[in-house]
Amino acid sequence: MSHEPVVAIVGVTGAVGAEFIATMDKRNFHVGKLKALASARSAGRSIDFRGQKVLIEELTPHSFHGVDIALFSAGSGISKKYAPIAVKSGAVVVDNSSAFRMDPDVPLVIPEINANRIRDHKGIIANPNCSAITALVPLAPIHRQNRIRRVILSTYQAASGAGAAAMEELVESTRAHLDGRPFTPKVIPLPYAFNVFSHNTAIDPETGYNDEETKVINESRKILEDDDIAIGVTCVRVPVLRAHCEAITFECEKPITEDEVRAILSKAPGVRIVDDRAKNYFPMPIDASGQDDVLVGRIRRDLSDSSGHSISMFVSADQLLKGAALNAVQIAELLPQRAMA
C-alpha cells in the first residue's frame, strides 16, 4: 500500500484502547484514518485523536472494510469472533488478547526480542501477556548470552490488567474503606482496598496454577523459543493502579555474576536500570507508570544458590504501555504494509 494506513482500534473505550491512542500519537505513528470501534453501548460518543474528534462506531462484521491494521483489545471472545473477519477483510490484526497467542500459526512478539517473527504472520500477530512481557524484556537478552534454565517469579499486579472498570473499582472501594462505607465489588470478585489476592483467573485443578500463571509459562517458552525453560510463577494482585512489579529469580546454565547481568541489561533495549543501593531506590509502580521501559533493579546474587548460577532482581513496567498498548503499536510499526513517511 502506498497510502497511510487505515487503523482500526477495537475496544477503544477500554484502558488499553485509550493507551493505543496516546501511544500512536506520542510515537507519530502514521495513520491515514482512524476507526474507533467499541460495543453498541459506546457507539455515538467520540474520542480525541490528534486534535480531531473521531466518532466511535459499533463493532460489526462490516467494520473492517478498507482497514489496513486492526489493534484489538476487547477481550478474548471479541478477538476470536472478529479478528478472523478483519483478516479476511485484508487487515493485519495485532491482538492484545490471549485468543491466538499459543496458535502455532500466530507469531507472539515482543519487538525487542523477536521482531523477526513478525514476517511469519498469516494475518494475526499476538501481543503477549503483560506479566510475560515484563519478565522477558530483561530476561531474554540474558538468556541469549547464558541460557536461563529455571525462573521463579512472583508478581505484584496492578488493577489495570483487569481493565478500566477494575481501576475505577480499586479507587472507589478504597474511598469507601477510608470513609467506613460498605462497598459491593462488581468487577473484581474480592475486596481490593488495602488487600492482596491471588490472581483472579481460573485455576487448573490438576496443576493448581491459575490461567495468568499458565500464560506466563507457555508464552515465555514460545517467545524465547525454548520449550525446556523451567518456570515457576505465582501471580498476585496488589492495590496498585497501573504498573506491575515482579520479583524474579533465575538460574543460568553457566555461572553468572550480577555485574555481567548489569552489563547485559545496560545495553538491552526497553530496559532501564534503577538500582541505587545507597539511596534504597529501586523500581516502583509509580515510577514505571507512564514510562515505556521496564525498570530493573535489586540485581543481586540469589543467596539460595551457592553455585553462582542464580540472580535475583525486581522489575516494574507499565501494564498498559509495555504490557499492552506500547508493545502492540511497536509491532504495528514493524509491519511491512505500514506506509513509511
Place this chain on the structure above:
Amino acid sequence: MSHEPVVAIVGVTGAVGAEFIATMDKRNFHVGKLKALASARSAGRSIDFRGQKVLIEELTPHSFHGVDIALFSAGSGISKKYAPIAVKSGAVVVDNSSAFRMDPDVPLVIPEINANRIRDHKGIIANPNCSAITALVPLAPIHRQNRIRRVILSTYQAASGAGAAAMEELVESTRAHLDGRPFTPKVIPLPYAFNVFSHNTAIDPETGYNDEETKVINESRKILEDDDIAIGVTCVRVPVLRAHCEAITFECEKPITEDEVRAILSKAPGVRIVDDRAKNYFPMPIDASGQDDVLVGRIRRDLSDSSGHSISMFVSADQLLKGAALNAVQIAELLPQRAMA
C-alpha cells in the same frame, strides 16, 4: 514466684503495644499488675486494660523494679539500652526488636517450633522478625519431615511492620491521593499510596540484600537449627494495613507431593489451610488480619522443578499478632516464673 506476675509493656502506645494488651486480654494471660511504659511524650496518658485505666509511665532505668515479665516493642535502640536493665532488676524480657535475636545466648523462639529453647534463656528471649515467623510456622513442620534445603520467597508486607505511624501514613497518603492533594511522607521515605516498594531497610553493599531480607535468612537458620538451609528472599512493601503475605517456593531433600504438604500442614499448630481452587479463594491480608493463624494456600507443585522436590505456596499472617504480639505473649505464657491459675 507465687503471686500473679507484674508485667511491663515497653512501647505500650505503639501498634504492637496495643496488640500486647489485646492479646493478653483475649488469652486470659494472668497479670498481677500491668506497668505501661512509653516515652516521656506519652507519659501521663492512660490505657484501658480489663476495664481499668492504667497510667502510662515514662520508661526510665528504674521502671523495672518488681517487674516479673517485660514485653519490649519500642525499637532496637530502646531494647539494647533497657532490656539488660530489666534483666538486672529480675525481670524476664521478651523482646520484639532485632537487638538480641542473633545473640547466641538469647533463644529466638516461635513456640509452635522451638518452645523447648525457652528454658535456655539468660533473661532475654527474642521474638523473631515477622516475615520469618510467617514463613516458618508452615515451613518448620515440613522441614522436620523432609529437610528443606532451599527456599525462595517474596514478601508482600503491610504498613504495620513499620509501626502505627506508618499505618496512619498509608491511610493519609491514600486519602490525599484520592483527593488529588499533595502529601509529604514523614515515616515511610517513599510514596506509599497505590505503590509497591523494596523494603525500606538499609542495603548491605556487598550482597545487595536489605536488613529485612538478611534477618529472614539468619533468623530462619537459627530457629530451624540448620545453618545449611539456603534462602533467597525479596522483601517488598505493599499498600496493605496489617497482614503480610509471602509467595514461598521450597525444595526438599527427598521428593515431596502437594498432598504430603497438605497432610503435614493440616496438623501443624498455628496453621490454617485456605486453599479453595474451585472458588479461587486463598490467603488474603484482610482475612488474616485479627487472626492468630498463618493462612496457607496455593499449595502446588513448583513447575520449575521437574524432579518433584519443590512445592510453592502463598501464605498470609497478621504482622501485629503472630508476627509480633501474639508470638511474644505465647512465649511469656511458657515462662516457668509465670504464676499459673
